Amino acid sequence: MIKRKLKITSPEDAMTLGQKMFEQAVIENHRKYSTKNPRIKVSSAKAKSRRCQDWTAAKISDLIGLPWGKDQPIEPRGMGQTGVDIRLDREALAKFPHSVECKWNEKWDVPGAIRQAKANQMSGTQWLLVMTKNQEIRGQSEKVVILDAEVFFQLLALIPGERKGL
Structure with missing residues (x-):
């Protein structure tokens, strides 16, 4: 999650910010769940x-x-x-x-x-x-x-x- 304050001056900025947050969440979930069943040593x-x-x-x-x-x-x-x-x-x-x-x-x-x-x-x-x-x-x-x-x-x-x- 992005914790710093960002200036949103247009709807396009909000859309870009939302898209970046969504992409970050997807990457974080992928990391979290793709290592849930790691390969056995x-x-x-x-x-x-x-x-x-x-x-x-x-x-x-x-x-x-x-x-x-x-x-x-x-x-x-x-x-x-x-x-x-x-x-x-x-x-x-x-x-x-x-x-x-x-x-x-x-x-x-x-x-x-x-x-x-x-x-x-x-x-x-x-x-x-x-x-x-x-x-x-x-x-x-x-x-x-x-x-x-x-x-x-x-x-x-x-x-x-x-x-x-x-």
């Missing part, structure tokens, strides 16, 4: 991905009974390294034959994530994708696992009993 994005990898490694560890962590049979890959997101040694791969890719994004590019999971797939394994986003349900981020449909039905067939999947 790289360090924050990597921390989110690391949390997803740690969660996934812990779940795999619980499932197959091997420890996870640095220099363990199940190890989350360091940020910026190429390859699968969860590194499994031979014993772990024998019990859990999947190449795991983890994604924590607000906007999901499922086809792109699947392409990346397939590109990082190790021989003798199936690709598996773990995805999550910030939207929280009951205080926790909901994780979703995506895998090939044929693999899903093969896994489902391994469950004992007449009614599979219940």
Whole structure:
């Protein structure tokens, strides 16, 4: 807002002043609201991905009974390294034959994530994708696992009993 006194000598001066004030307000609002949702810092994005990898490694560890962590049979890959997101040694791969890719994004590019999971797939394994986003349900981020449909039905067939999947 312009706080100094201005001499307005004609209707054109008033119009020009009003137009300038309007333009200033538009610029101020643009600054105010365009920075409301700033882009996430790289360090924050990597921390989110690391949390997803740690969660996934812990779940795999619980499932197959091997420890996870640095220099363990199940190890989350360091940020910026190429390859699968969860590194499994031979014993772990024998019990859990999947190449795991983890994604924590607000906007999901499922086809792109699947392409990346397939590109990082190790021989003798199936690709598996773990995805999550910030939207929280009951205080926790909901994780979703995506895998090939044929693999899903093969896994489902391994469950004992007449009614599979219940």
